[in-house]
Amino acid sequence: MTTLADNVEQALRTDLVNGVHPPGGRLQMEKLAERYGAGMSPVREALSRLYSEGLVSLESNKGFRVPVLSREDLADIAFARAAIETAALRRAMERGDMAWESSLVSALHVYRQTSRNLDTSDPDRLQAWQAAHDQLHRALISGSGSPRIEKMQARLLVQHSRYRQLLYGIPIDFDVHEREHVDLVEAVLARDVETAVGMMASHITITLDVLDQWGIWKDAG
Amino acid sequence: MTTLADNVEQALRTDLVNGVHPPGGRLQMEKLAERYGAGMSPVREALSRLYSEGLVSLESNKGFRVPVLSREDLADIAFARAAIETAALRRAMERGDMAWESSLVSALHVYRQTSRNLDTSDPDRLQAWQAAHDQLHRALISGSGSPRIEKMQARLLVQHSRYRQLLYGIPIDFDVHEREHVDLVEAVLARDVETAVGMMASHITITLDVLDQWGIWKDAG
DNA sequence: CCCTTGCAGATTTTCGAAAAAATTATTATT
DNA sequence: AATAATAATTTTTTCGAAAATCTGCAAGGG
Numbered sequence: 001m002t003t004l005a006d007n008v009e010q011a012l013r014t015d016l017v018n019g020v021h022p023p024g025g026r027l028q029m030e031k032l033a034e035r036y037g038a039g040m041s042p043v044r045e046a047l048s049r050l051y052s053e054g055l056v057s058l059e060s061n062k063g064f065r066v067p068v069l070s071r072e073d074l075a076d077i078a079f080a081r082a083a084i085e086t087a088a089l090r091r092a093m094e095r096g097d098m099a100w101e102s103s104l105v106s107a108l109h110v111y112r113q114t115s116r117n118l119d120t121s122d123p124d125r126l127q128a129w130q131a132a133h134d135q136l137h138r139a140l141i142s143g144s145g146s147p148r149i150e151k152m153q154a155r156l157l158v159q160h161s162r163y164r165q166l167l168y169g170i171p172i173d174f175d176v177h178e179r180e181h182v183d184l185v186e187a188v189l190a191r192d193v194e195t196a197v198g199m200m201a202s203h204i205t206i207t208l209d210v211l212d213q214w215g216i217w218k219d220a221g
Numbered sequence: 222m223t224t225l226a227d228n229v230e231q232a233l234r235t236d237l238v239n240g241v242h243p244p245g246g247r248l249q250m251e252k253l254a255e256r257y258g259a260g261m262s263p264v265r266e267a268l269s270r271l272y273s274e275g276l277v278s279l280e281s282n283k284g285f286r287v288p289v290l291s292r293e294d295l296a297d298i299a300f301a302r303a304a305i306e307t308a309a310l311r312r313a314m315e316r317g318d319m320a321w322e323s324s325l326v327s328a329l330h331v332y333r334q335t336s337r338n339l340d341t342s343d344p345d346r347l348q349a350w351q352a353a354h355d356q357l358h359r360a361l362i363s364g365s366g367s368p369r370i371e372k373m374q375a376r377l378l379v380q381h382s383r384y385r386q387l388l389y390g391i392p393i394d395f396d397v398h399e400r401e402h403v404d405l406v407e408a409v410l411a412r413d414v415e416t417a418v419g420m421m422a423s424h425i426t427i428t429l430d431v432l433d434q435w436g437i438w439k440d441a442g
Numbered sequence: 443c444c445c446t447t448g449c450a451g452a453t454t455t456t457c458g459a460a461a462a463a464a465t466t467a468t469t470a471t472t
Numbered sequence: 473a474a475t476a477a478t479a480a481t482t483t484t485t486t487c488g489a490a491a492a493t494c495t496g497c498a499a500g501g502g
Contacts, residue, residue: 001281001282001493002281003281003282003454003455003456004455004456005269005455005456006281026483028483028484029483029484029485030483030484038456038457039456039457039458040456040457040458040484040485041262041265041455041456041457042455042456042457044262044266044484044485045265045266045269045455048226048266048269048270048273049269049270049272049273050273051270051273052269052270052271052272052273052274053273054369054372060222060223060224060227060463060484060485061222061224061462061463061464061483061484061485062463062464062483062484063483063484063485076367076368076369077369079312079367079369079370080367080369080370080373082308083304083305083308083309083370084304084305086308087303087304087307087308088304091300146297146300146301147297148275148297148298148300148301148377149297149300149301149304151275152301152373156369222463224463224484224485224486225485225486226485226486247453249453249454250453250454250455251453259486259487260486260487260488261454261455261486261487261488262485262486262487263485263486263487265454265455266485281454281455281493282453282454282455282492282493282494283453283454283493283494284453284454284455
């Protein structure tokens with residue numbers, strides 16, 4: 001059975017990703033305790049974990065805050081993701097077995113299905129598409145057999161997804177995005193290491209590129 | 222001013238690295254609270270952070286434990302380190318400035334001094350050598366300008382250092398070890414990227430190699 | 443004899459309130 | 473009127489105990 005702190009942690013993570021708590025704002029114990037229907041102890045424990053995870057910031061005796069979004073920060077996430085995911089993909093392509101390939105094909109299929117005729121105004125389908133996209137990225141490196149790398153990637157994906165909010169309102173070409181992944185998986189299954197790694201690296205910076213192109217960082221970000 | 226939980230966190234981290242709490246053993250709230258002179262709340266907060274950091278494990282309603290040491294786990298740490306430190310070193314060598322080079326030379330000097338006539342039976346000097354060694358590795362990638370990569374590396378170094386205990390009792394050739402670092406820094410300062418990255422990658426697995434060579438993993442590790 | 447069931451003790455988890463620290467408001471002083 | 477000092481308020485942090493959960497053992501039934 002799960003503990004109360006576990007539930008609060010998960011609920012908080014979801015809310016932080018969905019922008020329920022505005023970036024830069026304070027996370028007050030009392031209000032959070034009320035919102036998540038728990039005492040201060042489990043809430044504090046959840047926040048402490050999320051702090052080490054990089055999803056909230058903490059200043060001694062001043063409490064927790066939601067980290068601000070900035071171009072610099074997103075660029076850092078992209079760099080870290082590129083470092084981790086390319087290294088992991090290399091290894092996955094060296095040692096990945098049939099089960100890995102199978103999960104990869106499966107994840108790609110779900111992703112493609114959720115991509116079909118997607119419009120960003122339907123929250124449920126958007127949510128499903130995001131989940132499928134992240135799942136595909138996890139599947140890609142799951143063949144590496146490195147628990148630490150997988151955990152790091154998962155955390156970076158969560159942090160990255162905070163920035164997806166900024167993408168709404170921008171017309172995104174999902175066909176191009178889908179083709180990138182299809183081509184990537186194709187190269188991976190063909191065990192064409194250099195091509196696949198190169199595609200992965202360039203794909204990871206796509207969010208940053210798009211946001212740059214639309215001049216999102218007006219406010220000193 | 223720092224908080225009680227901060228102090229306990231740091232004390233616990235040090236103790237875990239030094240093997241004060243034996244791997245595989247339980248970390249009981251009451252005993253920890255007494256040892257660190259604090260109530261259960263700060264202790265639990267410290268443990269929660271260390272859990273997200275990967276230094277302790279947690280099973281719901283069963284409390285915290287010290288993760289066991291195993292060959293598989295050390296190999297994972299080495300792989301993750303290689304992925305992170307090589308990528309970071311690449312970037313540091315691209316964009317690192319004079320200040321970075323300076324800190325690098327400085328860290329190398331301290332490391333070499335603490336290496337001189339080192340014997341593993343003097344805890345203080347051993348401690349200083351370890352600190353200097355880790356500092357050198359941090360300095361190497363500090364030029365990358367990526368907060369996330371630096372934090373990940375720092376955590377992996379802490380986790381790695383739990384395994385250093387296994388090295389005591391084994392005669393280590395510190396001269397060879399020292400030369401590895403000297404050569405690495407030389408290649409880095411010469412901005413010879415491929416050579417430096419290659420040396421870094423092979424150096425990181427040295428602990429694993431040495432422990433393998435001496436057959437440390439008798440007990441199903 | 444083995445397997446379930448129920449209880450006692452130990453331990454983790456959570457709560458509610460006290461203590462400590464920071465923030466805001468107020469008063470005093472130059 | 474501006475600054476410093478002090479008081480009041482809010483919020484974080486910590487404590488001590490209650491509640492929930494787990495563990496080991498013994499009794500009862502198949």
